[in-house]
Amino acid sequence: MADAAPEPKEPPLIRREDYRPFPWLVPEIVLDFDLGLDRTIVRSTLTVARNARGDRADTIRLNGDGLSPRRVAIDGAPVNDWAMDEGDLVLPLAGDAHEIMIETEIDPSANSQLMGLYASNGMLCTQCEAEGFRRIAFFPDRPDVLSTYRVRMEGSRTQFPVLLSNGNAVAHGESDDGRHWAEWHDPWPKPSYLFALVAGDLVARSDRFTTMGGREVALNVWVREEDLPRTEHAMESLKRAMKWDEDAFGREYDLDQFNIVAVGDFNMGAMENKGLNIFNTKYVLADPETATDGDYDAIEGVIGHEYFHNWSGNRVTCRDWFQLSLKEGFTVLRDQLFSQDLQGEAVKRIEDVRVLRSVQFPEDSGPLAHPIRPDSFREISNFYTATVYNKGAEVIRMMRTMAGPEAFRAGTDLYFDRHDGEAATCEDFVSAMEDGAGLDLGTFRRWYSQAGTPKVSVELDHRGNTATLTLRQYVPPTPGQPAKQPMPIPLRLALFDRASGTHAGEQLIVLEDAEATIAFDGFAERPVLSINRGFSAPISIERQASRDDLVFLAARDDDAFARAEAMQELVVGHLVAAAGEGLDASDRQQGQDAIAEALAAVLEDSRLDDLMRGELMVLPGEAYLAEQMLVADPGRIHREREGLKRWLAGELGDRLRTLHSRASAVPYALDRKARGARKVKTLALSYLAAGDREAAAELAARQYDAADNMTDRQGALMALCGLDSAARTDRLIDFYRRHRSNALVIDKWFSLQAMSLHPAAIEHVKALREHQDFTLRNPNRVRALYMAFAGNPHAFHTESGEGYRLVADLILDLDPINAQTAARFVPPLGRWRRIEPGRAALMRAELERIAAAPGLSRDTREQVERSLG
Ligand code: PHE
Ligand code: ZN
Numbered sequence: 058m059a060d061a062a063p064e065p066k067e068p069p070l071i072r073r074e075d076y077r078p079f080p081w082l083v084p085e086i087v088l089d090f091d092l093g094l095d096r097t098i099v100r101s102t103l104t105v106a107r108n109a110r111g112d113r114a115d116t117i118r119l120n121g122d123g124l125s126p127r128r129v130a131i132d133g134a135p136v137n138d139w140a141m142d143e144g145d146l147v148l149p150l151a152g153d154a155h156e157i158m159i160e161t162e163i164d165p166s167a168n169s170q171l172m173g174l175y176a177s178n179g180m181l182c183t184q185c186e187a188e189g190f191r192r193i194a195f196f197p198d199r200p201d202v203l204s205t206y207r208v209r210m211e212g213s214r215t216q217f218p219v220l221l222s223n224g225n226a227v228a229h230g231e232s233d234d235g236r237h238w239a240e241w242h243d244p245w246p247k248p249s250y251l252f253a254l255v256a257g258d259l260v261a262r263s264d265r266f267t268t269m270g271g272r273e274v275a276l277n278v279w280v281r282e283e284d285l286p287r288t289e290h291a292m293e294s295l296k297r298a299m300k301w302d303e304d305a306f307g308r309e310y311d312l313d314q315f316n317i318v319a320v321g322d323f324n325m326g327a328m329e330n331k332g333l334n335i336f337n338t339k340y341v342l343a344d345p346e347t348a349t350d351g352d353y354d355a356i357e358g359v360i361g362h363e364y365f366h367n368w369s370g371n372r373v374t375c376r377d378w379f380q381l382s383l384k385e386g387f388t389v390l391r392d393q394l395f396s397q398d399l400q401g402e403a404v405k406r407i408e409d410v411r412v413l414r415s416v417q418f419p420e421d422s423g424p425l426a427h428p429i430r431p432d433s434f435r436e437i438s439n440f441y442t443a444t445v446y447n448k449g450a451e452v453i454r455m456m457r458t459m460a461g462p463e464a465f466r467a468g469t470d471l472y473f474d475r476h477d478g479e480a481a482t483c484e485d486f487v488s489a490m491e492d493g494a495g496l497d498l499g500t501f502r503r504w505y506s507q508a509g510t511p512k513v514s515v516e517l518d519h520r521g522n523t524a525t526l527t528l529r530q531y532v533p534p535t536p537g538q539p540a541k542q543p544m545p546i547p548l549r550l551a552l553f554d555r556a557s558g559t560h561a562g563e564q565l566i567v568l569e570d571a572e573a574t575i576a577f578d579g580f581a582e583r584p585v586l587s588i589n590r591g592f593s594a595p596i597s598i599e600r601q602a603s604r605d606d607l608v609f610l611a612a613r614d615d616d617a618f619a620r621a622e623a624m625q626e627l628v629v630g631h632l633v634a635a636a637g638e639g640l641d642a643s644d645r646q647q648g649q650d651a652i653a654e655a656l657a658a659v660l661e662d663s664r665l666d667d668l669m670r671g672e673l674m675v676l677p678g679e680a681y682l683a684e685q686m687l688v689a690d691p692g693r694i695h696r697e698r699e700g701l702k703r704w705l706a707g708e709l710g711d712r713l714r715t716l717h718s719r720a721s722a723v724p725y726a727l728d729r730k731a732r733g734a735r736k737v738k739t740l741a742l743s744y745l746a747a748g749d750r751e752a753a754a755e756l757a758a759r760q761y762d763a764a765d766n767m768t769d770r771q772g773a774l775m776a777l778c779g780l781d782s783a784a785r786t787d788r789l790i791d792f793y794r795r796h797r798s799n800a801l802v803i804d805k806w807f808s809l810q811a812m813s814l815h816p817a818a819i820e821h822v823k824a825l826r827e828h829q830d831f832t833l834r835n836p837n838r839v840r841a842l843y844m845a846f847a848g849n850p851h852a853f854h855t856e857s858g859e860g861y862r863l864v865a866d867l868i869l870d871l872d873p874i875n876a877q878t879a880a881r882f883v884p885p886l887g888r889w890r891r892i893e894p895g896r897a898a899l900m901r902a903e904l905e906r907i908a909a910a911p912g913l914s915r916d917t918r919e920q921v922e923r924s925l926g
Pocket of ligand 1: 184186187324325326327328329362363385441
């Protein structure tokens, strides 16, 4: 494999507008694997026929990456006049239909990129999306070439007792010398990126599901034997997801088996291979001892997500990778709606919006900004982004908001119906939505082509009996898109009567143009405006809401999401002013008082359940605060935010301690009430930790010692990690000893130290990268240490620039081993333009140092070059 081979020339820019159908169809492929950890022989037989819709060609180009053909035959006759072009194999092909046989040999154990066929913990598994199949076999590795797959694999029975692939198991048997074989057939035509194979020593939790049409499906969650006790939640989530997709979208499963395999070495969260989903262990394994409530939720969400891809992704797939949001945006929306039905709508929405704002908004306002349907790329792996996924989901959610749930369902039914078995485009989705849901999405299509988060300025005027709302939208320039057109923006809003605290009904207005003025009659007094309720559009609202209005909405808005928004706006306004232009003593006092009053109400409101109370207690993150400023000083933002916490801890200390002790009395359970209690418990603790540190360390140590579950234990250790106390060291050692055999928990141990508020966090990270358990070969471990660190502003943005250097060193060390993962660490450095000049220069210098390194991967090179601009 050419894992570390230097790139000789600038990788080509691939453009959406250059799409051409492939000249050949490949209706069938037969794959035969002779399995070995460091030598696997692959024999592939492709049935090919001319594609009437493609250009006529007298050759066929089969993509390859690091492969060389051992044997090639066409229609049974050996062929020698093939040619290699870059990694691709080009064969002469004169007739209209042929059978091509190619044999290749690969070394899975040398595959550290974790793309293609690789070894993980003694087992063999594959990852093919986006372009990994070409590391296994020569093939037109593009999503618009759909084939039925027949797979035969043979290998040692002791090494690989379990042999899995897509579709249905059709035959298996023993062969000589302790070897055995299995044959699988997938009746559903699919692109190569959905191919999967697993061979290893695994055991399954098994169950069954009967579909709405009466099909009996065998379900299996495959793991290493010692992990079996931690698979119940994944299985329960799978069954709920299967039922939910029938109820909410009318989608039924279409094979006799559904297999999930958990692997410890995986670049992403999980993969929707047809009938054989492969998961990062992080999104499968859970029990109360080792997984937090957040882990339980994430598992349910990811299991749902991958399962939902069976229709939005597999039955209807993408024509080309520019259409990635067609499957990802839609599937994220589907998993959000699924989780919301189970977790509660407002809490789930608040969490999803928090992610959007802290990850996607910065992406959309930085050098890597791109539309949800990009126009060009060099390396597609770099476009599995929060924009394609999360903003993509928001765009489809807006269609749902405008159409209403029933018409939206009619639209998705039509989409699935029209395009089942096809490789479709975003445009196909939008057209189906127009025809099925009865929407006119003419200018709405701009959401697919324009990058950047729209800003909407809001003014509310009051005269006589009329309130007049003026809305103006502005879509900021982004790389390659200097000028933008207005986009339709659906806004749910309500006008509250200040005296009664009620409103006459929520309205949905769609801001179509750059500007609109809307008059509302019947308001003797100036109403209080609640706008973009439920986050009906992924925009940022700019308005001068008075503190009183925000306190009013934070206490009384009947939309739980809007209530949390008002609370956030109050804090954001204060902190941005404090960390930006600065506040005079009286403004500061008034701001703090208003926040303390609102937070006190949150702590005491008996109508709130604790899960929602917890959401209302979360302060806006530093990345999102920085996003509100043209140029941010991360040091000041951090000091102001911590200062506010400290002040609130002093002001509301008794109430926080009362809350902590009330919550501590609730016994462990997985229901809403107990989960809510755990959430507010740790939040109360983290406020208190900003105040009287000694008392907080004692309380945290007590929470740690009393913990009978990971949520409480991790929460306590998180607080302790930020404090300089003996209890910190003791409990860190205890945690490590308790969990040293569980990689996922040791990941938490690395993360907690890298994320910590401790002033020496950066020194801790430097020590941890030398720790015996740290390795660049495992993406979870790398992310546990370095993503946590890059997301820890006070440490990453250390004034000396040492934090930037640590991340740049990582990128350079990791790039030859795992380019995809290495490239994901570039964006934190890419934010330099929005950071104060001193740090910006240091960040830029690190990017330049990376850019100058020889032999950089296509992945990292593209991200670094875009970041330097
Ligand atoms: N398609 C996967 C998902 O979103 C993500 C993924 C992409 C996994 C590329 C691996 C590699 O569900
Ligand atoms: Zn997905």
